[in-house]
Amino acid sequence: MTCDVLIVGGGLSAGVMALTLVEKGFTVTCLEQGGWTDPAAYPGGTPFWELARRTKWSADPNVRRAPSDYPIDVSESDMAIMLYNGVGGSSVLFGAQWARLTPGDFRVRTLDGVADDWPISWRDIWPFYEMTDREFGISGLGGDPAYPEGEDYPLPPLPLSSAGTRMAKTFDELGWHWWPGSNAIISRNYDDRRPCVLRGTCQTGCGEGAKSSSDQTHWRKAVAKGVKLITGARVREIMVSDNGLATGAVYFDRDGKEHRVDASVVVMAAGGVGTPRILLNSTAKGSGAGLANSSGLVGKRFMGHPYVRIVGYFAEPLKSWHSHAGANITSLQFYGTDPDRDFVRGSKWAVVPTRGPLDSALSLPDDDSPWGENLHLRVNRELGHGIALDILPEDLPEEANRVTLCDDGFDSDGIPAAKVSYSISENTSRIRAFNVARATEALKSAGAHEIHVSDPATSGMVHLLGTARMGNDPETSVVDKWGRTHDVPNLFIIDASIFVTAGAVNPAATVAALAKRTSLYLAENSRDQVTA
Amino acid sequence: MTVRPQPEELLETGHRVTLAAVADVLLPSWKGLPSASDIELSGKPVDRVLSYAPELAPRLAASLSAVGDREIPHALREMLENDRKGLDLLLLVCCAAYYMQPSVQERTGYRGQEAEVIDRAELPAYLEDGTLERTVAPPNVAREFATLEEAGL
Known part of the structure; x- marks a missing residue:
């Protein structure tokens, strides 16, 4: 089987590229280890929703253990890893917050003397944010003073919940920035x-099809227009010619049978853990350290957003489980660096819904007997009475935080499992502590009588970034500013691996915009593209 | 061909007896809420949970075996200290079964995640009461942007 472009992974970035390139006349094949998910199978409208979130619809593949999942060794990680394998990728389960990086996020080295600058500026990516906002159908309100001026969103914002309304009023009284969420x-x-x-069940899939996961927004169209999407295809390695060019990929089908797809250009879109896993399991001639890895950085500088959820409880009922699960409102009041603080960078806040009784029943406090009457009291006090703030701190890149191949663990096809080694840094801990203190003040100001902060160990890492960073220098980066690997000129990466820094916003909007930018670059420069 | 066990086969009788006793300690009656035994939680309610998530059954059986015939509160406190995963599993299964029961939902007011049609005509209050107009650029973001603009970056 031969094609112009082979995409490895069928998630959000891959959907953007597949649709863009097939509309430009390219033949595109995509290998996705999972399958299509039938929206009718999502548990949101069933009585089992809360149980489902903790079992077969968990965002943690080590809990979910679906046939499409590969094991991830997190024995040396402070946090579990959250992702979804299937058409649409993690957008099937994401909360759908859709926020842009700020201009300062692209120049962290220049501004703060830490981490690195991106090889592109905010001006380079802004038009692609606007293009992909239209493709995904983003709901939001233009004019947010936290951002440069630009096009309005294609759809009006979603209505605020009672919790969103109350916190908007509180932020207003405090003189803090807030804005209706873009989702x-x-x-x-x-x-x-x-x-x-x-319904508020976005994070177990949207049965209405209202959430813009890329299976809904891009993949159905892409397949209808001729993209060959092969599901149940687990890629073992990228093939390379003697002259160091990518020639395609080898994969296993669901029966364990080996296949090969040849391509002129290969694009990695398997995510911040999956992409380094496959590259490290591939071999370039004369290199034992994995493919596109002359810098030694494939898998390193792993970042995420080790978020904190802080919930304030109020005397009056707020029915606070009822809302979409995106951002009701956001605040960037403490985003970026304040030179008077003992840490650099900052965080984004979002008001999100609380959940049902099972969450309260299972959130065990430090109590001698957190069951019986105490359990009933807890559920009675919390259910529908909470306002939740999700605080995303900016994690800085560190080489010790990394994805490697597991020495002694394998998936069902015998491919080495991924191992994530990750420690929350001192800077990130200080960001979290400062913001928890400010959020506590805000919630108390809003009338909360009790505050609960999530244990960091129980939060999962939901954004997987930085493991094949972008840069101009081949010695200190894996891909160039177009996502092309420095070592292999017909091998590109378009997922969140290429992030230079993490910012403190949910990365989906930036992933989509970067994928669109690389797709159009590929299409416009195909005559000059080196192939095997 | 794999034969899927019937719900009642997912947990043996001895374990059900232990589960009934454990569930009554975890979920006694309280201010109008039924106790676990009032809703016969160790019967159909728990079968409902295990039918949805049969992978929980072996771990549930192991946790119940660990409780054995000891005094329940003592066994639970010991699990709290030494076997948190085992305790979490008991709580998950019992609470999932309990809060899905209509008689419990009637009392808590939570009937699952309900759908609502968005009112397209409603204008958000923040556009009418001036609160949004007062919001200004966040200080650090504004300072960084100004710095970059000045430097032409």
């Missing part, structure tokens, strides 16, 4: 999809 959830009919029904 990849449609608020009106759009692109043959129906709008959100505020």
Whole structure:
């Protein structure tokens, strides 16, 4: 089997590229280890939703253990790893917050003397944010003073919940920045999809099709237009010619049978853990350290957003489980670096819904007997009475935080499992502590009588970034500013691996914009593209 | 061909007896809420949970075996200290079964995640009461942007 472009992974970035390139006349094949998920199978509208989140619809592949999942060794990680393997990738389970990086995020080295600058500026990516906002059908309100001026979102913002309304009033009283959330959830009919029904179960898949996961927004169209999407295809390695060019990939089908796809250009889109796993399991002639890895940085500088959820409890009922699960409102009041603090960079806040009784029942406090009457009291006090703030701190890149191949663990096809080694840094801990203190003040100011902060160990790492960073220097980066690997000129990476820094916003909007930018670059420069 | 066990086969009788006793300690009656035994939690309610997530059954059986015929509160406190995963599993299964029961939902007011049609005509209050107009650029973001603009970056 031969094609112009082979994409490894069928998630958000891959969907953007597949649709863009097939519309430009390229033949595109995609290998995805998972399958299509039938929206009718999502548990949100069933009584089992809360149980489902903790079992077969968990975002943690080590809990979910679906046939499409590969094991991830987190024995040396402070946090579990959250991802989804299937058409649409992790966008199937994401909360759909859709936020842009700020201009300062692209120049952290220049501004703060830490980490690195991106090889592109905010001006380079802004047009692609706007293009992909339209493709995904983003709901939001333009004019946020935290960002440069630009196009408005294609759809109006989703309605605020009672919690969002109350915190907007509080932030207003405190003189803090706030803005209605921008989300990849449609608020009106759009692109043959129906709008959100505020069920709040976005993170176990949207049965309404209102959440803009890329299986809904891109993949169905891409396949209809001729993209060959092979599901149940687990890639073992990228093939390389004697002259160091990528020639395709080897994969196993669901029966364990080995296949090969040849391609002129290979694009990695398997995510911040999956992409380094495959590159490290591939071999370039004369190199034993994995493919595209002359810098030694493939898998290193792993970043995420080790978030904190802080919940304030109020005397009056707020029915706070009822809302879409994206950002009701956001605040960037403590985003970026304040030189008067003992840490650099900052965080984004989002008001999100609380959940049902199982969350309260299972959130065990330090108590001699957290069951019986105490359990009932806890559920009675918390259920529907909470306002939750999700605080995303900016994690800085460190080489010790990394993805490697597991020495003694393998997936069902015998491919080495991924191992994540990750420690929360002192700087990140200080960001979290400062923001928890400010959030406590805000929630108390809003009237909360009790505050609960999530244990960091129980939060999962939901954004997997930086393991094949972008840069101009081949000695200190894996890909150039277009996502092309420095070592292999017909091998590109378009997922969140290429992030130079993490920012403190959910990365999906930036992943989509970068994928669009690389796709159009590939299409416009195909005549000059070196191939095997 | 693999034969899927019937729900009642997922947990043996001895374990059900232990589960009933454990569940009554975890979830006694309280202010109008039924106890676990009031809803016969160790019967159909727990079968409902295990039918949805049969992978929990072996771990549940192991946790119940660990409790054995000891005094329940003592066994639970020991699990809290030494076998948190085992305790978490008991709580997950019992609470999932309990809070899915209609008689419990009637009392808590939580009937699952319900759908609501968005009112397209409603204008957000923040556009009418001036709160959004007062929001200004966050200080650090504004300072960084100004620095970059000045440097032409």
